[in-house]
Amino acid sequence: MNCIVPAQNMKILSKAINALAKVGDEIYLEADEEKLTFTTLNMSKTVCSQCSFMKSFFSSYFVETKDSPGSAASTTCKLFMKSVLPLFKGNLEKKLEFLKVEYEKESDFILLKMKYKYDQIMMIHKLRLMDSETLSVGITPNSGVNNLCGNSSLFTQILSMFNLSDSEITLEIMNSRLVARNFYVGGATNPKLMRVEVKLSAGEFLIFDVKNNTNINFALRPLRTVISFAENFNLPIGLNFDSGGKPLTFLMKHPTFNLHFIVSTLNPNRDLQSSMASTSLPASTQRNNNLHISIEDQQALANENWDEFDLQNNQNNSFISMMNRASSTRSDVDGVVAVEKPNTLKKMNSLNLDDPHLKTNGDQYRDDADVISQSSDSPRDKRMKLIFSRCYEPTIVEPDLGKVYVGNSDSE
Template sequence: MDCVVTGGNVKVLAKAIHSLSRIGDELYVEPQEDGLALRSVNSSRSAYACFLFAPLFFSRYTVPGGHTFRCKMAIKSVQAVFRSLASLEKTVEKCHIELDEQKNRLTFTLHCKHGLLKTHNLSFQDSESLQAVFDKDSYANVFRSHPRLLVDTVVHFPPSLEEVTVSVSDERMWVRNHVEEEDQSKAMLTELCLASDEFDHFAVQTHNSVTFCLKELRGLLVFAESTGLPISMYFDEPGSPVVLSVTDSVLEGNFVLATLSDDPNKRKNNSRRAHTPPPPPDDFMNDDIDAYLIAMDTSIAPGPSATGPPTTPLAASTCSKQPAAANHRTRLYSEEEEEEEEEETADSAGPPNKKFCSLFFGSVLPPSSQMTTQPVTSQEVLASDSEDDEQ
């Protein structure tokens, strides 16, 4: 890969990397035909983000044809390249990114004012492809607004607050701090109400409320605010991920965040449903049957990006073959299954699902050894097949 970013786009790239650093510790780099994909996922795999920079974003963009190349590296080291974000716009004239597969290094060369040349040679690891599978277009509730609206909303919550709950009606959106049940007596509740006319687009089909982590949203807001791009929010029912995205003609960013499923009865029913028949205890791959909503694509074949705008994502389409309702009912509970296997006699309401851990692809990701040795052709297919078997 060989590409050049100039002018204000250097800052856009830097901001994107900084907002990805709010998600996870590693940056997944994948130069694709349709642009450069930068992705990150958090350690509990409950939050995923992807930026796709189209070839037009760059003043030069060439990828070697014929084979796909993917790598990952510590996001901190890439952040270090763009350390002085504030002065970046003034000092950096051109950024040259070059991937040397032979030498196993990714080189960032910043051409700065006064002829100063900064070269960062970063080492990287080969990586599996990181691909969240989601179909935001099928979501019931869609909103779009200028980032300012969300920034002004989020600013009222303390930095220590982990999660917010977003509820919608036909005319309004409420954003409030999420407080766990046991803390409710002590906690202060903050709720903001946004009228639909504050949004550029406000489409509600189901009156739902979802709870998700604020940290990642803040990360995206920093990016959206600096680029001035409107933020779109897509969500469905509790438990299904919320998708936040920014798009313009040369880039697309998608943040997929797990939401809490806070209805214990529903959850119980759902998990029962998912438990018939109970999965073979030792079959690791079978574990992920329900967690296809976001799945890791371990296949070597170039998988089309689920987030890429030009093509219909293969993974997403695999999902959408199944009835949407089934999608919603049975997604996500791989973790719970595991837990319930362990404590079959435990509280019938199921373990409290406070943490978002592994909601999507916790168990989907095989250990790295398995990753390389196991000839997994396509996980989506595997997932949908077993799903079909079950139902």
């Protein structure tokens, strides 16, 4: 392969390679008798970009034919994008006189010879090739039934309505209008996202041929790259698609070259139904039932010895029942039931509160409003009383009442 790019076409070649560099890290070169094609693919294989330069784009173009009869003349090789991109920075159309590309079959290198206008300088770049591979894209740019075409200024105005942080765009295409949104109806909402919706009529496009109404969702980054390239050369942008979930193609055509991006899309309606069907209501209900107990309390309940707790409650209940039988026996002897309750309270207040048998339940005999029934406790109440047991402990000690620790500072 031997071709020469004149200085007036260096800007087109430079912008095309920089646009391809925003998609993939590897660039494929394929040359036949009619055109030279650059192709790249991103890592996730969701965006494919291809730029073809016709034979008329070059001042000199020659490709060696194959020896076997009946086979098309084609030369393929693959390069690292990082090795090619630094050579096409700056205003090369003002510096270079021409660029010559030389490649021989079965070679491990490709030569790029740059002839500068001043001082007759010839700079030769020798780039090592990667493993020889051929990238075939099974999707043609005009495979869809729907076709849209508009000026680059129209798409620039649409893109200016959206934020730089927006990563996706949803298009709702109907027979008479197009609606562009940065969200899809019924999807998950982001409270920090400013919703944008732009409505365009069919008359604002150069071509508006829609056979089937559809909704498509795709990434905004390839569209930004396409608009940036089209603005430099005032090219119209065409959209070719079928329906949501099938590839979308951005087309830019010129008599000497063409560039197209093939982007994968999503169907918002289908994705919404699948996400709603996967929602589990029992899981959310189970999660809400545990909101009133903290993680520390749950760990404490799991590590607690409930057998010892039940044994302690049984001892306290037997002591209280014994005291109740003693008070009932005394009331039967005296024959007066109404007078026995205050006498019983006096006797309970005279007990020693330091007794370990009464330390837990000493507050039950001080006030009838604080009495907690021991016989009708459920397991849940027992756990709660164990956790909040310190809430029922006395906060005032009677011997400390009336004791003066610091005297009055005033003499009066």
